[in-house]
Amino acid sequence: MAEPFDSRRVRAEAYRDYVGLQLRFAEALADRGDLSLGEALRRYTSLHRRLGLGNVTADPPGPDWTLFAKRLEEAPDTQARLDWIVTTLAAAPDEQPQPNQVRFGCFSYEPPQDGVLRIHFTNRDSEGGAGPLALSKAAIRRSELSRMFDHVRRLEPEAKIVAGASWLYHVQAYRRLYPPDYTATATPAGEMNLTGNSSWGQFLTHGGAIRPALSAEFLAGLAKLDPQAPWLAFPLRPLRVSAPLAVFTAHFSLG
Ligand SMILES: CC(C)(COP(=O)(O)OP(=O)(O)OC[C@H]1O[C@@H](n2cnc3c(N)ncnc32)[C@H](O)[C@@H]1OP(=O)(O)O)[C@@H](O)C(=O)NCCC(=O)NCCS
Structure with a gap:
């Protein structure tokens, strides 16, 4: 059988x-x-x-x-x-799910600490077909980001700075989703925690x-x-990026 x-x-x-x-x-x-x-x-x-x-x-x-x-x-x-x-x-x-993380489609954030809001990407795309970073899905990803930053703007008054650290900031298909003033700050991260996807995801x-x-x-x-x-040991060493929340609210025309 x-x-x-x-x-x-x-x-x-x-x-x-x-x-x-x-x-x-x-x-x-x-x-x-x-x-x-x-x-x-x-x-x-x-x-x-x-x-x-x-x-x-x-x-x-x-x-x-x-x-x-x-x-x-x-x-x-x-x-x-x-x-x-x-x-x-x-x-x-x-x-x-990561404790405390608030999700908007493929994106999520951790509650702000000392004014800094850390953001993450996980493939939760449910459309099928092309990958989540394909050009054909860029509008969906941007609308997830826009909703997330609108939520942050209204409900996280302590958030002043947005920060990320990931191998993904090497990838143009990912960078194009964000304000250029944010991705332009990319600098190689030093010591990295390897228990998540920020290095392994590559x-x-x-x-x-x-x-x-x-x-x-x-x-x-x-x-x-x-x-x-x-x-x-990782070929794509994660990059750290950060910018004021105001850069995001202006970029996504919020508020
Ligand atoms: C992010 C992820 C979905 C990319 O997978 P994928 O199959 O390449 O997905 P997509 O097809 O949507 O990728 C789109 C683009 O990224 C590029 N890309 C993806 N990984 C790449 C890599 N390691 N090196 C160079 N380019 C890469 C692709 O070439 C493609 O670019 P193009 O459209 O300009 O050709 C996959 O790596 C993943 O799920 N990783 C785990 C999540 C993760 O790493 N999160 C970071 C946590 S901080």
Whole structure:
């Protein structure tokens, strides 16, 4: 009898190459530094979030991660470890939305801290067809941004500065969505947290496949990975950008 169609398994398999890249990175870190493989994977990849376990904190790992990591470290080789990750991913609960983040389509923001409002991009495009940054979808993306900044203008009086940090600011199809005075401030970010998409996202296409040339460049560089500065291993180093909120309200003709 045919096995029942398991859409979670299919979705997890679609990300096999992506999580494989993250595994190879963690293996290289564990080989060179003083972290176990489980800890390298928890602290320097997005897997903890992808498994529905939420943000990585300085606290010791919880029981679900501990069990997962134990079996991972018992696996004999990379292939067996990857099979275990994909199996766990297929059985995992849905990824939790980031606490406190307010979403507008593909964009979201964190409540302002010290006047600074941090913004993010996640592919939540529901139109199908072309990718979310295609020219044919630029008007939809701009209207999401416009709604978000209108909301911020009215309901977040503490917000004075808008800030972002992502590999995506290298991509013209992304930059064109924003006011030029914002993207013109792009400067290379220093130390980066690697537990989300601000660096890892560069390897993904909107369908979940990986970009072969960029991934090959990354894997070749792992031989020289510096465990003290693992964020330097990424071909597209994230850029930091910022501008006053007024730049956005003027750009989107709000208020
Ligand atoms: C962003 C994302 C949807 C891009 O995937 P995609 O399949 O390239 O999507 P699109 O087709 O919409 O991309 C549009 C454009 O970006 C360009 N692009 C995307 N990734 C690129 C990369 N790594 N290097 C250069 N250009 C890139 C594409 O070439 C395309 O440009 P074009 O229309 O001028 O040809 C995908 O990488 C993703 O979902 N990443 C995870 C989210 C993320 O990284 N968020 C950042 C969190 S801070």
